[in-house]
Amino acid sequence: MSNSTRAFVGMQNKYDRVVLLVDMDCFFCQVEEKQHPEYQGKPLAVVQYNPWRGGGIIAVNYAARAKGVTRHMRGDEAKELCHDIILCKVPNIREKADTSKYRDAGKEVANVLQRFTQLLERASVDEAYLDITETVNQRVEQLQTGSFALKPEELVNCHAVGYDNIGEYVNKITNRFANPYVDDERYVLAYDPNDLPAVRQSDLRLLIGACIAGEVRAAVKAETGYECSAGIAHNKILAKLAAGMNKPNKQTILPLAQIPPLFDQLPVGKIKGMGGKFGETVCETLGVKFLGQVLKYSEKDLQRKLDEKSGTWLHNIARGIDLEAVTPRFYSKSIGCCKKFPGRNNITGLKTLQHWLGELASEINDRLEKDFIENNRKAKQMVVQYVQDIDGQEVASSRSMPLNQCDQETLVKQSLELIKTNTKTFLRPGSEAALNNAIKFLGISVGKFESASSAQNSLQTMFANQAAKKRRISVEEGVEKPVVVVEQTKPKQTEGGKMKSFFANYLQARKEEHNGTDKVDKMPSEEGLPKEETKSDKLAEETATPLNASEARKKSFFESFKKKMMDESVPKDSSDDKATPTSTPPEFRESFFVKYLKQQREVKKDAEQSNENTSKADNSSEMQDLAAELDDIESTNNEPQQTYESVPPEQSNNYNPQQEVVALPSPEQPSTSKRKLEQQNASETATLTDFTNTYVEYARPELRPGLISFVKCEECGAQIPDDVKALQTHRDHHFAQQLNRQLRSEQREEAQRSRLNATKTTAASPPAKPVPAKKAKKASGATAAPTTTPKPVNSITKFLAPKQPLEPPPSCSNAPMELCAECKTYVKSVDMPEHLDFHMAKKLQRELNQLEVRTIITATNKKSTPPPANKKLNSTLNSTSANHSITKFFTQSN
DNA sequence: CTTGGATGGATCA
DNA sequence: TTGATCCAT
Structure with missing residues (x-):
C-alpha cells in the first residue's frame, strides 16, 4: 500500500490543478555559502573528494558559471577559467564522500515547503513538487468576495512564458475581466468545449499560483537563507519545464496558450523523461526534433511506433497534458550508498572487499539509526549492487535479501554472502584471499521500510480503515475523480475597469513613494x-x-x-x-x-x-x-522599504504589512449546470478523503504551522488552515505523534538496555538522546532550563479534550455543524458519525497500547516549539492582508 | 585513475 | 517479487 506507484488524475481534470516545482539554485553551493558567509558573492564550486585533477565538480554557483565553469569539469580546469574560484570539498567520512550535509539542508527546505501543502513530493534532495490546487481555489473564492487581492509586488522575479514581463500577463488577465469571452473564439478552435471553463480560468489560477510560489520562495529564503527557482503550471512536466526557463532566483508561469508555440521549437529532450535513450528513440522513429512535431501523429500511430503506454503518454505530453499526480512523499523509500573503484582501485582481495563492505554498511547503519529516530521505521530489505570485471567486461549485478537486523555486521555478512553465492567462481582457484573477478563498483542499499512497532501498524490500519470507509461513501455518491474543479457561480459585469484602476492607483501610489x-x-x-x-x-x-x-x-x-x-x-x-x-x-x-x-x-x-x-x-x-x-x-x-530586521529586504517586500490592499473584482462567470457543480463539490470532498488516506503515512506532524492558515493550534502554536477537517486532522496528528513518541521512547530504552548489556558499562549514559542536537540554531541558546523540562505524557488527554471549546469556525461552507462532546470541536454534521468513529478508534488504541503516564525524552520537543523565525514570519503574516482579508471574508459571507 | 560520483526513483520482463 | 536498466540531479 505504501508502495502505491504513480497515481493519475482523470483526463477531464487536466487543467484543474496548479502544480509548483521548486528547484534550489546550485544547492550544494548555497549550502557551502551559508556555512561560510565569507564566501558569499564569490565564485564557488563544490568538488567531490577525488584528489585527481582537483576533484570532480558537482555544483557551480552563478558567479563561477559566469566564468564558464560547469559541472563535469575537474577542479583544475575550473581554476584555469576562474583563478579565484573557491573549491569546496564534499566532506570525506569513511574514505568516501559524505553528502549528509546537503541531505539535511534539503530537509530543512522541505520542512518549509511542507507548510504550504500536504501534497508535497520531494523529487530529489533539492527539488520538490507542490500541488497547490486547493489553496489556489480558496483564493479564487476569496478573490470573488473581495477578501483577497493580488498584489503586484508579490510578482517580482516572476515571468510568464510568451510575455515580455509579468505585467503584460497581468494585463492580459485584466482585459479578460472586462470582456470574459474575448478569447473564446480562439479557445473554441483549440480546446474541447468541455474544457472551456477550465481554460478560461487557467491564466488567473496560474497567476494566483505564482503569488503562492512567491510566498513559498520568500519563506524558504527567510527561514533557511536559500534561494530557489520555481515553475508554475497545470502539471508536473510543465512546471518542471517552466522552472528551468528563468534561473536563478526566479519563477516562471507556463500559460496554457503558450504551450503550442513553445513546443513548436522545444527540443524533445528538454522534457523530463526524454533526455535519454527514450527521447532519442522517439526522435529517430518519428523523425522529429521538436515536441510540437509529434502532434502530427495520432495516438494510435504513436502507440504502434513506440508502445501502447509510451504512445499515449507522448500523445498527451505533446499537448501539454500530464496526468501524473503529485504523490505526497517526504521521506525517501530507500537509503543507500555506493562507491566506485576505478582502475587500479579495483577490489581484488577478499579482505579489501570486506573492508569496503564494512564502510558502506557503517554508513548505512548510521543513517538508518537517524532515520529510525525520526520516522520510527525499519528497513526490511537490503540490496547489494556490484560491478565485476569479468574478462574485461563490466558486469553489473544486484541481489536482494530480507532484513531482520540492520547492524553493520549483519549487513556486511549478508552482502558478502550474496556476492559470493551469485558469482560462479568467487575466489581465484588455489587462493584463499584473491577474488576471481575484480570489483569495480560496490553499493548497499536498504528499503522496504515498515513501521517499527506493531502498535504503530495498528494505528495505521486504523487510519487506513477510516480512509477506506470514506472512499466507500464517496463511491456511493458517485464520485470517482479526486480533483477539485473550480467553478464560479456569480456572474458579475463591469468589474474590469475596477481592476485596472486598482493597478493604476497602486502604481500611482508607488510612484509617489519612490x-x-x-x-x-x-x-x-x-x-x-x-x-x-x-x-x-x-x-x-x-x-x-x-x-x-x-x-x-x-x-x-x-x-x-x-x-x-x-x-x-x-x-x-x-x-x-x-x-x-x-x-x-x-x-x-x-x-x-x-x-x-x-x-x-x-x-x-x-x-x-x-x-x-x-x-x-x-x-x-x-x-x-x-x-x-x-x-x-x-x-x-x-529597495528596502521599511525596517525589517533579520528579514532580507528582497523577501520582506513580499510581506509588507503597510501595503495597501485593494480587492480584485471577480471575473465574469461561464454558465454552469447545477448538476455539474454538485459533482464538483462532491469531488472536492473526495480530494480530502483521498488525502487523509495517505496522511498518516507521509505527513510530518511537527511541521504544520501554515502560512496560509488562519487558526492557531493551542497545542503547538501551529497555524492551521481554517477548515474543520484540517483542524481535526491536525489534532489527530498530535495524538498520533504523542503515541509515536511514546513508542519510540520505549524502543530507545529497550535498545539502550540491550546495548548496555552487550557492551559492559560505559559511563552513566543519560537517557538516550535521540536527536543529535546538531543544528546550531540561533534560538537554541535561550531555551535552556524551564522550557525544555519534559512534558508529562498525560497531556495526551489534552488532545481529546481541549481546554475550551473552539469557536464554531465561521462557516467555510454552509454545512450545518455540531459540537462534538468528546473533543469539544465543531464538526460538520455529515461528518459526525465518522468523527465519533475516530474517537472510538482512539480509545481502542489507547487500551491496546496500555498507555501509561511516562516521561518524554526531552530532545524530541525541539520541533514542537517552532523556531523564532517561524514565529516572526507568522506574526508578520498575520498582520498582513491575508489575515485582514480573511476576517473580511467571514464577515461578508455571513 | 578512463572518461560524471553518489544517490534515489521508476519501469519492465 | 526480483534483477536489470534507465533516468535525473
Missing part, C-alpha cells in the same frame, strides 16, 4: 554588469546608501540583462561583449530558451502591429504603460 527614483532614464548603454556587481549593490543598500546611484545601476542591470537576452542570437558576440564576458552566463548563450524568448518577441511585435486596430478600443496603450511601470517596480522594488 518619488523621482523611478524616473531615472534607462541606461541601455551600460550593458553587461557582471553579477558580482548586483550583489555588491545589495550590500550597498544595506549600508544605507539607497538613492539614485545604486538604484540606477540596478535598474540598468535589469535592462541590460533583458537587452542581452533579446540581442542574443543576432550576430555572434561583438568585441564589446568580450570586454564584459561575465554578463551572461555561458549556458544562456546557446540556451534554447533564449532563442525561444527572442523569437517570441519578434512574433509578438508583428502581432501587435497587426492587432493594433482590434484592441485599440480597449485602451491597450494605457495597459502597456501599466505594464511598463509594473516592470519598473520590479527593479525598484528591491
